[in-house]
Amino acid sequence: MNPAGLESLIEALRCLPGVGPKSAQRMAYHLLQRDRVGARRLGDAIQHALICLRHCRRCNTFAEDEICERCSSSRRDASLLCVVETPVDLNMMEQTHAYQGLYYVLMGRISPLDGIGPRELGLERLLERASDGVVREVILATNFTNEGEATAHYITAMLKARGVAVSRIARGVPVGGELEYVDSGTLAQALRERRGRNED
């Protein structure tokens, strides 16, 4: 019903996550009618990203070089390795300005329902990275969802078997949080994982 070039564009837009047939149509019309400059830029950015971006050989995040800037930096503490699920999570960690170590980005999580197991996730690469002799502690910062927790459990077992020290970021009441508004699961966990004041 639409000209072929338009149909292909609508169909191609559907590869974006969360974009169904109606959104794809709206996006296509928007690009062609209201923002041809943006459309051209998007087309170019996709082509360019596909050519120039690869995975850092050390931390597995997206990088333009073989080893990313962060992994090549001498200002980071190479004895700490923080494991996150995605580059977004890595950015969130960086924004805390509370961590000076290095990262390993899983680019996913163990999710049997989606057919993603330890092998699909390439966990042997993490094992290799963590056993380089320099890393003293692996900090697991996967999400506290079912999949994130399962991933953390699996990695813990795998690394402990090799004698690598593993820790998990803390669960508890958020900073500034009021008990009245915290869900009871979180509160129960905060109670269970309470810290003696002498530790501070």
Place this chain on the structure above:
Amino acid sequence: MNPAGLESLIEALRCLPGVGPKSAQRMAYHLLQRDRVGARRLGDAIQHALICLRHCRRCNTFAEDEICERCSSSRRDASLLCVVETPVDLNMMEQTHAYQGLYYVLMGRISPLDGIGPRELGLERLLERASDGVVREVILATNFTNEGEATAHYITAMLKARGVAVSRIARGVPVGGELEYVDSGTLAQALRERRGRNED
């Protein structure tokens, strides 16, 4: 914080309607990590659409030729001209299989808040199209939103001044609709615009 090529891609994705910084990031990672084939196809489809698609000189919708297939067809009733806001609306009309006339696609609506007036919408082109001597009736099928109604009012005044017959598609209770679940505005309108049974 991200490599430059990735930042450009995230930034470029934000030109899509309804895509904010978080979605753009998620989309970029999805394209690069999970669907590079889809990404390549999307990049190509955008470039191709920008080159091959233009506006039909008669109906203003997207077309690959100067005059679209529908407008060139001898099987359509050229005495009827249906005015719609977008190509999506045109497709909706076609799906009814109840209309055999031609179309004019506004590619928008009068919307003073967005700075779109009659001139920005190019209504003089519609006037020219409707005064070709063949068109007997212009059927307004803009949306029943405030902007769509305003657009219909403006076009009615404009065309009537030139002596062109204008009609508006009917408002009322949807087919299969139960009065109990119809909003009172629609019901009031259905009452006001009731038709004598002798018209049927």
